[in-house]
Amino acid sequence: MKSIIVYYSNTHNNELLAYDLQKRLSCDLLKIEETGKRTGLTILLDLLFNRKPKLKDHRxxxxxxxxxxxxxxxxxxKIASPLxxxxxxxxxxxxxxxxxxxxxxxxGQVDKIRKELKTILQHDPKLVTELWIDDLLTADKKNTVKYTSSYRVLPEDLEKFKAKIDEFVSSQIVQPHLTHDELR
Ligand SMILES: Cc1cc2nc3c(=O)[nH]c(=O)nc-3n(C[C@H](O)[C@H](O)[C@H](O)COP(=O)(O)O)c2cc1C
Structure with a gap:
């Protein structure tokens, strides 16, 4: 079994997460890169017109x-349009x-994401996990899009998601097949 992490990140939060997962799982890593420039406006236009942004070739x-x-x-x-x-x-x-x-x-968003992935790929994901920036914010900033979408995650923030990341990572590790003798 060979695994690969494929990531897209506009403002580097998910890049940090992808690097962290890659370190833990020691698997290959592929970055999704767009041919065009990504801006707030292009995010909006992709969403409005269900656009499929062009990607750079990968090898x-x-x-x-x-x-x-x-x-x-x-x-x-929705999952970011480049993904x-x-x-x-x-x-x-x-x-x-x-x-x-x-x-x-x-x-309730996680169910929409699961459904969207299934619609595109025609089969269910093994696991869908969300790590909420909202959980990192102080009470006065919680549940406010202005603060969640402008937050830049730091390596120490990942520590706060340790339990969820550990659970995600362990679900990716394939248990070796043990023989009957090894199980005894
Ligand atoms: C235009 C825009 C819309 C967003 N919409 C959502 C959303 O619907 N749900 C959500 O959980 N986060 C939403 N976010 C927050 C991003 O998912 C979050 O900032 C993410 O960490 C950015 O990842 P990146 O730094 O890897 O690009 C939105 C952010 C932007 C900029």
């Missing part, structure tokens, strides 16, 4: 991976997959 043979771990932000309760482009372009190679996001955090 990774995806058919050699049996497990995919996708890491990306959530925009308006959606990647999934649409590569869906024939993606058999088993999980998704994790450092996102603002909205109640």
């Amino acid at each position: 990774v043979s995806l058919e050699s991976y049996s497990d995919f771990i996708f890491v990306a932000p959530i925009w308006a309760s 959606r482009s990647f999934l649409l372009n590569e869906k024939q190679h993606i058999k088993s997959y999980s998704f994790i996001s450092l996102c603002g955090g909205i109640e």
